[in-house]
Amino acid sequence: MHRGDNPQPGGSIVADIRREWPDAEVVGLVYNAYESAIYAADGPQVCHTMPYPTAGLPIYLERLAEVRAATPFDWLIPTLDAEITMLAGATERLAALGIQVRLPSAGLLARCGKAKLPALAESCGVEVPETAVARDLSEAMEHAGRMGYPVFVKGAFYDASLARDAAAVAAAGGAILADWGPPLIIQEPSVGTEFNVMGIGDGDGGLLGYCAVRKLIISDKGKGNGSVVVQDPRLDEITRRVIAHTRWPGPFELEFVRDARDDGYRLIEINPRFPAWVGFPALSGANFSAAAVEWMVSGRCRELPLPEPGTFFLRHQIEVCGRMDQISGLLVQHVG
Amino acid sequence: MNTQSTRLDDLMLNDRGFVFDPNTGESYQLSATGLQCLRALQRGATTAAVLAELLETREVDALTARADLDAFLWELNQLGWL
Amino acid sequence: MSKQPYIVPAIRRVSQSSANPQRLGRTPVIDVIDGVPVAGLLARFGGPLFVFSEAGLRAKIRDAKRAFAAVYPDVTFAWSYKTNYLDAVCRVFHQEGSMAEVVSGFEYEKARANGVPGARIIFNGPYKTTAELRRAVDEGAMIQVDNRDEVVALARLAAEMDRDLKVGMRVHVDTGTHAVWSKFGFSVEGGEALRMIRWMTENTRLRVCGLHCHVGTFMLDAGAYATAARAVTELALEAEEAGCPPVSYLNLGGGFASRARLHGQYLPPEQATPSFDDYARELSGTIKDCWPQGRTLPKLYLETGRALVDEAGYLLASVVAVKQRTVKDAGAALAAYGKGGAGGALAAYGKGGSVVAAVGGRRNAVVLDAGIQILYTTAWYQPSIYPAAEPRTGVQPTTVYGCLCMNIDVIREEAALPDLRPGDAVVIHPVGAYNITQSMQFISYRPAVVMVGTDGHAHLIRRRETLEDVRGPEVVPGFLSEINGTAGEARVDRQ
Numbered sequence: 083m084h085r086g087d088n089p090q091p092g093g094s095i096v097a098d099i100r101r102e103w104p105d106a107e108v109v110g111l112v113y114n115a116y117e118s119a120i121y122a123a124d125g126p127q128v129c130h131t132m133p134y135p136t137a138g139l140p141i142y143l144e145r146l147a148e149v150r151a152a153t154p155f156d157w158l159i160p161t162l163d164a165e166i167t168m169l170a171g172a173t174e175r176l177a178a179l180g181i182q183v184r185l186p187s188a189g190l191l192a193r194c195g196k197a198k199l200p201a202l203a204e205s206c207g208v209e210v211p212e213t214a215v216a217r218d219l220s221e222a223m224e225h226a227g228r229m230g231y232p233v234f235v236k237g238a239f240y241d242a243s244l245a246r247d248a249a250a251v252a253a254a255g256g257a258i259l260a261d262w263g264p265p266l267i268i269q270e271p272s273v274g275t276e277f278n279v280m281g282i283g284d285g286d287g288g289l290l291g292y293c294a295v296r297k298l299i300i301s302d303k304g305k306g307n308g309s310v311v312v313q314d315p316r317l318d319e320i321t322r323r324v325i326a327h328t329r330w331p332g333p334f335e336l337e338f339v340r341d342a343r344d345d346g347y348r349l350i351e352i353n354p355r356f357p358a359w360v361g362f363p364a365l366s367g368a369n370f371s372a373a374a375v376e377w378m379v380s381g382r383c384r385e386l387p388l389p390e391p392g393t394f395f396l397r398h399q400i401e402v403c404g405r406m407d408q409i410s411g412l413l414v415q416h417v418g
Numbered sequence: 419m420n421t422q423s424t425r426l427d428d429l430m431l432n433d434r435g436f437v438f439d440p441n442t443g444e445s446y447q448l449s450a451t452g453l454q455c456l457r458a459l460q461r462g463a464t465t466a467a468v469l470a471e472l473l474e475t476r477e478v479d480a481l482t483a484r485a486d487l488d489a490f491l492w493e494l495n496q497l498g499w500l
Numbered sequence: 501m502s503k504q505p506y507i508v509p510a511i512r513r514v515s516q517s518s519a520n521p522q523r524l525g526r527t528p529v530i531d532v533i534d535g536v537p538v539a540g541l542l543a544r545f546g547g548p549l550f551v552f553s554e555a556g557l558r559a560k561i562r563d564a565k566r567a568f569a570a571v572y573p574d575v576t577f578a579w580s581y582k583t584n585y586l587d588a589v590c591r592v593f594h595q596e597g598s599m600a601e602v603v604s605g606f607e608y609e610k611a612r613a614n615g616v617p618g619a620r621i622i623f624n625g626p627y628k629t630t631a632e633l634r635r636a637v638d639e640g641a642m643i644q645v646d647n648r649d650e651v652v653a654l655a656r657l658a659a660e661m662d663r664d665l666k667v668g669m670r671v672h673v674d675t676g677t678h679a680v681w682s683k684f685g686f687s688v689e690g691g692e693a694l695r696m697i698r699w700m701t702e703n704t705r706l707r708v709c710g711l712h713c714h715v716g717t718f719m720l721d722a723g724a725y726a727t728a729a730r731a732v733t734e735l736a737l738e739a740e741e742a743g744c745p746p747v748s749y750l751n752l753g754g755g756f757a758s759r760a761r762l763h764g765q766y767l768p769p770e771q772a773t774p775s776f777d778d779y780a781r782e783l784s785g786t787i788k789d790c791w792p793q794g795r796t797l798p799k800l801y802l803e804t805g806r807a808l809v810d811e812a813g814y815l816l817a818s819v820v821a822v823k824q825r826t827v828k829d830a831g832a833a834l835a836a837y838g839k840g841g842a843g844g845a846l847a848a849y850g851k852g853g854s855v856v857a858a859v860g861g862r863r864n865a866v867v868l869d870a871g872i873q874i875l876y877t878t879a880w881y882q883p884s885i886y887p888a889a890e891p892r893t894g895v896q897p898t899t900v901y902g903c904l905c906m907n908i909d910v911i912r913e914e915a916a917l918p919d920l921r922p923g924d925a926v927v928i929h930p931v932g933a934y935n936i937t938q939s940m941q942f943i944s945y946r947p948a949v950v951m952v953g954t955d956g957h958a959h960l961i962r963r964r965e966t967l968e969d970v971r972g973p974e975v976v977p978g979f980l981s982e983i984n985g986t987a988g989e990a991r992v993d994r995q
Contacts, residue, residue: 406430406436406438406445407432407436409436409445410432410434410436410438410445413434413436413447
């Protein structure tokens, strides 16, 4: 639900659902009482704190049941990778709690993981940067040495940094191993411009709508703080091919680099969720969050008009106002 | 206007044991007994009275309670509240 | 008026990173093990106390056998002695039909003492003396030869006995995703393994009838077994093509992960640990793919240890002291939490915040009556620590110290625990793999071990050590027989 620095998609999704259905009851599930959308006027009506996904599925489900008892809800829309990975295999257990989800299968998610992406891309006929999986730092340095510097050092779930020499691989790899554990992904950096495609797959190989942008402004952390809508038949075709091949169900974001060396697109990542900029197309009439809800519930959704090429967004931060007693409300300890 | 108010009275304290210190902007969470003690102190109770209340309401021996209470008061003192 | 339970009057600063009381989840209580109350076990046997569940052991080996039997015609499990060679534990596995897998003369003797015939013993390891090899040969054990010097020693024995000797050969394989365990056996990729099989066939009376490959330990990627199985299957076929005797069995060693959690492991075990079915599918699918159609599949041996015993083992310990630890600042606490495997979530979900971190924080800490001298696996894994009674408060990140007078004796940097008081019992789990065999007598006595049987009773399977256990082997030289005019009680060497 955080929409400040390094924003997450949850806050935008809630705002767009409430824009479409002003009476929708939206319960926000947060990991921290300081996530900004908790306090936004277009944020959820009520929020509850959740255990981290690392606490494990049983504890997570137990808390969901408790939240649902306090504030009933029917559908759950996980918006973060770790949640989706955890809940994908738990559809039936969620249903037993009266909670419905519509998520990619655990098998599909595994095939899209960073370490497995090259194999998936090859089967779709899509190019990816050279990628190697390392279990420890010495293997990471070996791969990096073979590829030649610089290389990207990535965690299996999160974090990526560019390393220009062996020492940087060790430093970045060590930090990622400490936070996320093995393996490390060593990837050849594609030098070029970054393109992202967000959309909704129908689960049968079709595309219910998408929006392709090129990053305009990149923060020092590599986040896109501004992007412009593009229309390139090649990018459209690659996107359709990946979605058709994976029979992608629901929201996704594909990250590409258009490599300066040969002008070819390289697929960098497949994210099983909307990006933080999901609210942008809604401003010009393509409310992807509302469409995803319709798809989730009925398997069909409204038409999502392609935003006009040349339309752009800039990330614009504003302040939201809360009171300490709201924080304290979220900090209630449930003593066993 | 009372300009002599002590720091202890300024604290924003709720029934959940959440404390906001308007002077520093820091927030704190008290345990149930911590809340009980702080409330007693706000009412002006002496250390002996706070201890007596703990012993009366909780299953604890006097020496343990005294050791824990003194450590707690020392912490409040460190925060500048006493 | 009845009094309320006591909890310590405490105050904690709420930092941006800790602004979620649910973040660690809730730690369930373990107050009974297979129906036997934890408090009763501690009262009867004293603490700390290792507890093994007979039902847990049997359930695991049966699940493993079921998974493999479902997809492969001929699979035999051999119990890995080094993982846990308590006789009672070994005998449960032997009763369930497991052979013994030993890696030293000592373990060989222990298996024989358990009544395992030589022909039901797989003899592995890089160090086997000639005398040990001779006994193993005489008793018909399955020897898995590790290196060239052992080949030579065995070849001499075969010549001396004037007979062919069947042996298995240990090889190592690059699975691509895990470090190669090149300490053991011969390299497949480099062609060393094939050359040695041919050399043995042509120059000795050793007949390689099996190939053994142990890819590594705690393999969270079941796919590594497919790579290894492909390599050994192809090697077996190449050797046969080169005129060597046919390979009749493949031994894919151990390495299946238990539901333990590595330091820094992001996914919780119930998601990260593959099932026996996952491993079985990878192994069986690959061997069947590579093996010539219509020919009898090779027999498959597995030496699974950790995955069978880890979760059946518990350590019961008690809190002896409660402390408050000063942690530098919220950031440091987060970094430490990350080590626990969950800090990553903070990095992902909390890093974005820009709430000013101010004064230093406090963290709960407890000292237990058990330490890392009996929990050697805490060097790699973070066991869960459960309260043994209903908690009085919600959970807080809590550092769990061991009892040793050593700064490194930290069992968990950050466990999610409620407020504990001296005397409160906790249950540490899973600890069934390696902790018994690797525990050391250091600073205090090694604890007793009990097995909770399927009969519903707790049985002592190893008593607590005594001073005599430790001093028994010691001898004091004559010149140290007296100190300050007192002889004390020592076994004095009078020569």
